[in-house]
Amino acid sequence: MSNLYDVTIIGAGPVGLFTAFYSGLRSLKTKLIDAEPAVGGKIRHFYPEKIIRDIGGIPEIEGQQLVKNLHEQAQAFHPTIICGEQITKLTKQADGTFLIKAENGNYHYSKTVIIAAGSGTYEVNPLEVSGSETYTTSLFYDIKDVASFQDKTIVVSGGGNAAIDWAQALEPIAKEVHLVYRGENFKGHEERVKEMHDSTIHVHINHEITALQGNSTNLKSCIIHCNRNGSTTKIDTDAIVVNHGVKVNLGSMLDWGFDTSEYGILVNHEMETSVPGIYACGDICAYPRKMRIIAAGLHEGPIAINSAKNFLDPEADDVAMVSTHHESFSEV
Numbered sequence: 001m002s003n004l005y006d007v008t009i010i011g012a013g014p015v016g017l018f019t020a021f022y023s024g025l026r027s028l029k030t031k032l033i034d035a036e037p038a039v040g041g042k043i044r045h046f047y048p049e050k051i052i053r054d055i056g057g058i059p060e061i062e063g064q065q066l067v068k069n070l071h072e073q074a075q076a077f078h079p080t081i082i083c084g085e086q087i088t089k090l091t092k093q094a095d096g097t098f099l100i101k102a103e104n105g106n107y108h109y110s111k112t113v114i115i116a117a118g119s120g121t122y123e124v125n126p127l128e129v130s131g132s133e134t135y136t137t138s139l140f141y142d143i144k145d146v147a148s149f150q151d152k153t154i155v156v157s158g159g160g161n162a163a164i165d166w167a168q169a170l171e172p173i174a175k176e177v178h179l180v181y182r183g184e185n186f187k188g189h190e191e192r193v194k195e196m197h198d199s200t201i202h203v204h205i206n207h208e209i210t211a212l213q214g215n216s217t218n219l220k221s222c223i224i225h226c227n228r229n230g231s232t233t234k235i236d237t238d239a240i241v242v243n244h245g246v247k248v249n250l251g252s253m254l255d256w257g258f259d260t261s262e263y264g265i266l267v268n269h270e271m272e273t274s275v276p277g278i279y280a281c282g283d284i285c286a287y288p289r290k291m292r293i294i295a296a297g298l299h300e301g302p303i304a305i306n307s308a309k310n311f312l313d314p315e316a317d318d319v320a321m322v323s324t325h326h327e328s329f330s331e332v
Contacts, residue, residue, distance in 0.1 A: 013041020019301030024077020158243030
């Protein structure tokens with residue numbers, strides 16, 4: 001069957017892209033499928049200009065540049081890449097191969113499957129403040145153009161890594177940046193939290209936005225409420241960046257036969273799911289001490305590929321040769 005692939009990777013975010021590259025190193029016929037119209041996952045959609053700093057050897061890089069680099073790298077061994085197809089069904093056939101059905105009716109066939117679908121489908125948690133629908137042009141759930149905030153007063157709402165990163169990215173550009181967090185202990189990386197406290201960002205812990213003020217179209221200010229003493233403060237602002245997390249949904253994946261938990265698809269140290277021939281890596285998988293950062297997923301993808309390779313050929317080497325020794329990259 002000419003359309004039968006050795007490996008089909010579901011999800012073309014950073015982890016899926018690098019997994020496709022490593023699959024090529026192992027001489028596996030590879031297909032990559034994503035529901036979004038282009039590769040890149042949540043980075044492409046939410047954080048194209050976010051600076052990423054937690055990948056070894058890359059002091060800092062914009063999200064969109066990282067996606068571009070990974071896309072270029074993934075194409076080194078010419079995998080088939082399909083975007084705009086939501087996978088709705090995965091069935092193991094009598095011969096042990098997998099039938100993969102897309103929402104649009106297309107079918108794909110594969111000997112093994114690696115799920116690198118991030119957190120599944122996602123929907124941002126909105127700012128739940130009365131009247132927020134009036135100021136849609138002043139509320140941002142993702143930032144496509146940091147420069148558009150030049151010399152403006154910005155309020156960032158949230159307490160995780162993404163909120164802290166946006167506040168820090170906007171600090172040198174905006175006139176003033178306020179970070180409002182309803183809790184006290186930030187969920188971000190310790191060093192980034194320390195940097196934020198040492199910056200000019202106005203940090204409001206134990207506060208949350210309770211009211212928006214302005215005219216019929218333009219936001220002028222917001223009211224923040226202190227959860228400790230009940231006091232309120234008015235902040236004049238041009239825009240609010242909301243980062244309250246996302247609602248994630250594994251959707252039909254819950255019916256694909258493998259074991260799951262509230263944190264994702266359960267895997268072992270080989271990235272194997274409970275169904276032989278199906279593996280998972282990146283944010284979608286769950287195991288003890290799991291780290292949901294890109295660097296961890298870039299490690300898990302090759303493990304999944306090596307497991308798939310051994311599943312297909314038990315006599316194959318456990319791991320691939322390093323890329324510098326691969327014939328495709330050797331000097332002629």
